[in-house]
Amino acid sequence: MYLYHFGIKELPFTLTPNTSYFFGLPSHNEAIEVLLTALKTGEGFIKVTGEVGTGKTLICRKLLNELPDNFVAAYIPNPYLTPSELRRAVANELNVELTEMSDQQEFTQRIQQKLIDFHRQNKGVVLIIDESQALPVESIEALRLFTNLETESRKLLQVVLFGQPELNEKLNLPELRQLKQRVTFSYNLKLMDTDQLYQYVKHRMHVAGYQGEEIFDLHCCKMLFKASKGTPRIVNILCHKSLMLAYGEGQNKVSSAHVKHAIEDTESAVKLNLKPLLVLSSLVITCLLLVLLYFIFFRAL
Structure with a gap:
């Protein structure tokens, strides 16, 4: 080209x-700093929101690359999943084997054992979900139940939600008030x-x-x-x-x-308003024509 x-x-x-093109805009740097701080303190839910195209996925990838060695990450880029599909996706990311007939109770037991194993190795587990505004309400509630797995001093599973502003609207639903209370750190990306x-x-x-x-x-x-x-x-x-x-x-x-x-040529771009300039140009041309006609008229006399 x-x-x-x-x-x-x-x-x-x-x-x-x-991520090699990551510029480090103040808003992006602050978001990553908030995320790393929240993860190190062992918080359950962390939320990063931003309008379409503000760089959420880039920050998500950057976070995955910069997670400390004592963290194990599970990444779900497409969260439009039923509770059962979400459980299997999490299990797959953490290499937890489930049978086709595994129910919620069996999943909970197996995932809890896996998280305990990581904890014994002094490793934290973080589940990172991109485009989380697409999560169905039932799946968000299932996600909350994941974070009930904990020791006396620390959550066994931390969750980072990346989403568009619609995520905030969804978390304001009465049936999700318990999860909303567990969001201890949040950040909104700026333009x-x-x-x-x-x-x-x-x-x-x-x-x-x-x-x-x-x-x-x-x-x-x-x-x-x-x-x-x-x-x-x-x-x-x-x-x-x-x-x-x-x-x-x-x-x-x-x-x-x-x-x-x-x-x-770009539909998503705001078209520049050139109308005032066109009006001004029209006025200038009109004035010049009037002056020209004035001289032609009086010269003819």
Whole structure:
């Protein structure tokens, strides 16, 4: 595509949550710090929420990579599961063998024994669930029962929930009030501001191997911010399209026109309001025409 043109080794603005491109936005760093602190103190439920495209899955992957050695992680990326399916998914992640006919009681006994074994090895177990707003209410209640497994001083299983704001709405349901009370640490991801977006774009280009002069100047980044509201995923889409447009024209720098076309081509982007400029231009043209007609009229006299 445009790799050779810009002298980069890989696409810098893909939507895959690649931890090598982790920028360390203040909001992301704070979330990871909260998570690691909560896990070390042995809390039962920890919650991280954020709008679509704010980097929840990236933080989730980053957490998995940075968990201390004394933790065993179970990761469930697709939580739209019945209570039975959720139990089996957890068992599978922890290498707990279950028969096809295993019921809830047998599962509880086997998973508890596995957790006790890890505890004897001085290891904590953390269950990380991405997109947890998709968990059915019945499965969330089953999840709460998992965390009843504990010693006198520590939970045998800790749960980290990553989800969209709809997760908060679901936890506000009366039937889930017991679980909501067990959420001891929570964090809500924030969007980027203009300066953070500017640094974010430069960072991703640098990680991709770019070493030349600035491709996205501050003016372009201000346009990106207005169109994306600071959402990383939308920024990635717009930057990728802008680079394609610049490459198509043989340009070594992204222009405001490239960004504008990228915005117009992206449904999730906020379209820039150019109406005031058009109105102003129309007024200027009208005034110039009136002046021109004035001189033509009086010259004719």
